[in-house]
Amino acid sequence: MMNRGTLLPEMLHCADITVLERQRARLKWQQDQLQQPQQQQELQQQQHQEQQQQQQQEVRYFSELSQLISQGFDECGLMMGQQVKPDPAFENGWPDLGKIVAPAAGYGFGPGFEASYAISRTSSSPPAVVPEAVDVKGKVSVAALNAKVSAAVGRESFKKRKADKVQNTKVAVEENTKDKRMKGSAEEGDSSKITEQNNNNNRSNSNTNNNNKNNKETSADTSKASEVQKHDYIHVRARRGQATDSHSLAERVRREKISERMKYLQDLVPGCNKITGKAGMLDEIINYVQSLQRQVEFLSMKLAAVNPRLDFNVDNLFAKEAFPVCPSNFPTIGMSSEMTHPAAYLHQFNSLQQQAVSCSGLDLGIINPSEMGLRRTISAPVSAPETFIDSSCYPHLQPSSNWDSDFQNFYNVASFPSQQFTGTLEASNLKMEM
Amino acid sequence: MRAPSSLKQEFLRKWILGLQICSSSAKSMSISERKKAIKLSADIAMASARNGRTSWSRALIASASKDDNHGKLFVQQILGSDCERLTKISTSIKRLRCKKILKKSSGTIIRRRMKRIPDKAVASSIAKQMVNKRTQILKSLVPGGVFMDEVSLIEETLDYILSLRAQIDVMRSLADATEMMMNC
Numbered sequence: 001m002m003n004r005g006t007l008l009p010e011m012l013h014c015a016d017i018t019v020l021e022r023q024r025a026r027l028k029w030q031q032d033q034l035q036q037p038q039q040q041q042e043l044q045q046q047q048h049q050e051q052q053q054q055q056q057q058e059v060r061y062f063s064e065l066s067q068l069i070s071q072g073f074d075e076c077g078l079m080m081g082q083q084v085k086p087d088p089a090f091e092n093g094w095p096d097l098g099k100i101v102a103p104a105a106g107y108g109f110g111p112g113f114e115a116s117y118a119i120s121r122t123s124s125s126p127p128a129v130v131p132e133a134v135d136v137k138g139k140v141s142v143a144a145l146n147a148k149v150s151a152a153v154g155r156e157s158f159k160k161r162k163a164d165k166v167q168n169t170k171v172a173v174e175e176n177t178k179d180k181r182m183k184g185s186a187e188e189g190d191s192s193k194i195t196e197q198n199n200n201n202n203r204s205n206s207n208t209n210n211n212n213k214n215n216k217e218t219s220a221d222t223s224k225a226s227e228v229q230k231h232d233y234i235h236v237r238a239r240r241g242q243a244t245d246s247h248s249l250a251e252r253v254r255r256e257k258i259s260e261r262m263k264y265l266q267d268l269v270p271g272c273n274k275i276t277g278k279a280g281m282l283d284e285i286i287n288y289v290q291s292l293q294r295q296v297e298f299l300s301m302k303l304a305a306v307n308p309r310l311d312f313n314v315d316n317l318f319a320k321e322a323f324p325v326c327p328s329n330f331p332t333i334g335m336s337s338e339m340t341h342p343a344a345y346l347h348q349f350n351s352l353q354q355q356a357v358s359c360s361g362l363d364l365g366i367i368n369p370s371e372m373g374l375r376r377t378i379s380a381p382v383s384a385p386e387t388f389i390d391s392s393c394y395p396h397l398q399p400s401s402n403w404d405s406d407f408q409n410f411y412n413v414a415s416f417p418s419q420q421f422t423g424t425l426e427a428s429n430l431k432m433e434m
Numbered sequence: 435m436r437a438p439s440s441l442k443q444e445f446l447r448k449w450i451l452g453l454q455i456c457s458s459s460a461k462s463m464s465i466s467e468r469k470k471a472i473k474l475s476a477d478i479a480m481a482s483a484r485n486g487r488t489s490w491s492r493a494l495i496a497s498a499s500k501d502d503n504h505g506k507l508f509v510q511q512i513l514g515s516d517c518e519r520l521t522k523i524s525t526s527i528k529r530l531r532c533k534k535i536l537k538k539s540s541g542t543i544i545r546r547r548m549k550r551i552p553d554k555a556v557a558s559s560i561a562k563q564m565v566n567k568r569t570q571i572l573k574s575l576v577p578g579g580v581f582m583d584e585v586s587l588i589e590e591t592l593d594y595i596l597s598l599r600a601q602i603d604v605m606r607s608l609a610d611a612t613e614m615m616m617n618c
Contacts, residue, residue: 304468
């Protein structure tokens with residue numbers, strides 16, 4: 001708290017606070033955040049409120065993105081997505097956060113890991129700020145506070161972009177006031193409606209910016225009323241020395257949105273770090289998407305060639321067998337080769353399909369090797385669940401030299417669960433095709 | 435809370451559902467037909483794994499359901515009850531038309547002004563044209579992209595790239611597993 005207290009006067013007295021100073025302030029604030037979980041919750045609540053009122057689609061999308069990245073941060077979940085509007089200033093604080101995220105996120109990621117990690121670099125900062133965040137009930141709209149603070153802090157020199165971007169900086173400043181007003185106080189309508197309940201129609205409504213600017217002046221005691229949800233104005237403050245008509249403001253908002261998204265893409269698409277222009281970036285993105293699509297084509301062709309009868313059920317059953325490298329411990333599937341990943345989920349898929357025992361990878365480590373030796377000789381008339389467990393154990397033990405005998409067992413095993421499977425007959429057909 | 439592995443599982447599950455449809459008729463198909471069926475079922479499975487939350491997935495499903503070639507079957511099988519909800523591309527067509535008109539008019543304006551603008555502005559307009567051209571290309575790549583504005587286009591592209599990656603991972607491992615099984 002102390003830090004934030006000092007931040008506020010700092011910001012208040014600098015009439016002409018430079019971008020660099022702000023960045024530093026933000027960074028400091030951010031680091032504070034890392035050490036102060038309870039405040040983070042508040043912050044995150046406010047932030048959430050605001051974000052939530054913005055494009056919900058965006059929120060959902062970003063939450064998915066960030067979920068992809070930080071499996072280890074389960075608690076962030078939805079919140080993470082909403083935090084994500086990275087400010088370039090945050091780059092400073094990110095590397096270490098990225099490292100935190102990366103090992104945690106390493107579990108689920110085979111080849112996609114480095115890219116995901118790259119994403120985590122950009123998006124981990126706000127989530128790290130709110131590690132505990134689970135509750136998504138925003139009581140306070142940050143925007144209101146933002147406006148209020150900016151009014152108090154004065155004025156022209158403060159660039160206020162969209163509230164969602166600014167909130168990270170403003171939040172620090174607002175901390176003091178926020179704490180008092182925080183808990184679910186539905187304050188009554190100041191007509192200013194500073195709260196940018198930015199909905200999906202942001203772009204269309206940005207021409208109300210002029211209106212909003214006027215209102216900001218009066219918003220000393222801004223209401224963060226959550227009931228002011230109906231207004232979907234974007235409140236944008238003109239930068240110093242820039243045109244203030246609504247069109248250019250709207251244009252600026254739009255441009256900033258686009259550049260933000262482009263940053264995400266930059267992390268996602270490999271090799272985009274050095275490229276700074278929009279056109280170049282788009283080029284890379286296009287190339288990447290095209291290459292991914294070509295890969296899909298190629299793989300589907302390969303699958304068609306390899307499998308003349310499109311009976312992929314067989315594959316699933318054998319999949320575990322086919323992977324040469326099986327980790328001893330499935331829970332850490334992300335760590336080893338790409339192949340283990342499909343093993344795990346194919347495995348789960350099988351159990352899904354059969355609705356037999358849920359053979360998670362965790363079971364495998366437990367099963368006794370001697371037991372398995374016995375079970376290997378069991379042929380046809382075994383109940384499906386048992387054989388499933390057996391077959392799933394095999395990858396751990398069997399070197400490739402044993403595959404022949406195992407194949408026999410597998411064929412027998414496989415004949416039961418699969419509905420489309422015409423028993424061992426088809427299996428032997430397959431064998432003959434090889 | 436979708437982790438990548440659950441996305442892949444979801445995709446795989448739906449894909450297998452789709453493949454089961456065509457496995458019965460597989461004997462009569464040529465390799466290219468099989469490939470098309472595989473790709474189509476994979477795409478639809480991937481799109482449905484998104485549950486209609488993204489625009490590209492809806493566009494993909496909608497276009498697939500209009501297709502004669504197994505597309506409808508796949509969609510019905512994979513999506514089940516969600517079929518109706520997801521196959522509607524509603525108001526986007528109007529927007530597209532308006533945008534086309536706008537683009538045509540903006541092109542002529544730039545040309546007229548070229549004589550009077552200083553070099554800086556010329557450069558920026560050239561840059562804008564480059565960006566626009568590439569945006570058009572990107573729109574043609576992402577399913578349903580032509581209907582989107584720039585901001586959402588980039589979002590959709592992001593999501594699309596992630597889904598493609600997951601799809602490729604699953605397909606690759608399936609192909610490798612099949613191949614390995616075949617070869618030994």
